[in-house]
Amino acid sequence: MKIGVVTFPGTLDDDDAARAIRLAGADPVSLWHASDDLRAVDAVVLPGGFSYGDYLRCGAIAALAPVMNSVVSAANAGLPVLGICNGFQVLCESHLLPGALIRNSQQRFVCRDQDLVVVNNSTAWTRDFGENETITIPLKNGEGNFQATADAVAELEGEGRVVFRYAGLNPNGSMNDIAGITNARGNVVGLMPHPEHAVEAGFGVRSADGPRAGTDGLRFFTSVLTSTLAA
Amino acid sequence: MGRIIVEVMPKPEILDPQGKAVRGALPRQGIDVFTDVRQGKRFELTVEGPVTQEALADAAKAAESVLSNPIIEDVVAIYDAEAIR
Numbered sequence: 418m419k420i421g422v423v424t425f426p427g428t429l430d431d432d433d434a435a436r437a438i439r440l441a442g443a444d445p446v447s448l449w450h451a452s453d454d455l456r457a458v459d460a461v462v463l464p465g466g467f468s469y470g471d472y473l474r475c476g477a478i479a480a481l482a483p484v485m486n487s488v489v490s491a492a493n494a495g496l497p498v499l500g501i502c503n504g505f506q507v508l509c510e511s512h513l514l515p516g517a518l519i520r521n522s523q524q525r526f527v528c529r530d531q532d533l534v535v536v537n538n539s540t541a542w543t544r545d546f547g548e549n550e551t552i553t554i555p556l557k558n559g560e561g562n563f564q565a566t567a568d569a570v571a572e573l574e575g576e577g578r579v580v581f582r583y584a585g586l587n588p589n590g591s592m593n594d595i596a597g598i599t600n601a602r603g604n605v606v607g608l609m610p611h612p613e614h615a616v617e618a619g620f621g622v623r624s625a626d627g628p629r630a631g632t633d634g635l636r637f638f639t640s641v642l643t644s645t646l647a648a
Numbered sequence: 649m650g651r652i653i654v655e656v657m658p659k660p661e662i663l664d665p666q667g668k669a670v671r672g673a674l675p676r677q678g679i680d681v682f683t684d685v686r687q688g689k690r691f692e693l694t695v696e697g698p699v700t701q702e703a704l705a706d707a708a709k710a711a712e713s714v715l716s717n718p719i720i721e722d723v724v725a726i727y728d729a730e731a732i733r
Contacts, residue, residue, distance in 0.1 A: 474717055481714070510717070517719040519658075520665040564662060564720055590663065 421458035429466030441638035463504025476506030505607030516565030522590025650699035
């Protein structure tokens, strides 16, 4: 199974995403922002970073890149797409997901091991989690404050499309403690925290097994393997 | 060369942390009359020759589709920089 990882100018976590995909047992494939060729991948990850230096609005210029034309049409046809942090912002600016991410309410960059509740474990990227399971992965951003119209939030909540909620505390002022959401079909998922940074024991997050032992992030990538094989 | 100005502001109901930070800094300079500060964006779009109705229409299109995000921002003004407002 091949999973594409898109690199925009200013993307930072593409190597970490590729490593996570490899550890999950799939083959990472590099995708370039200026090309509309998805290289026959079975899924796509839009990794974190600061594409185009966050100019204009986070993710806004990346959303207009040639590769995104292909990602949007493939996602609308059912291709699994995961947007992490800046990748989530790109998905919102591409209108694959509703809402927008604005500056954290306390005006500070936040970097911490963050607890999340997996509210929806039926998406392409969350099948290997239990329903309402609490997981821990890193969070690191300055503009992770999820905002949407009241109607859009009601629709997300009503259709079970909130995928992750912040647990313990809300680190950035996001409406309804929303950390991640999905589209109606469940193949496109975006979240602010970083699963790709918690995939290998010794280099993960704090856990009961040790200070860097937590690898909850790995199951995002094994989930999509299960989803694609089942499809 | 003509210039079209596009002004974009965060929606009134959306928290504006940048404006809030500026509001907090002003009293430290002895300027304490302002009860609120909101921070927005101003774009200057240059065309060859004078500003035409077509260019203004394209500016409106750009303002709605790229220069602003309607979920969090309002386009508050689009005008010819040379015209008397």
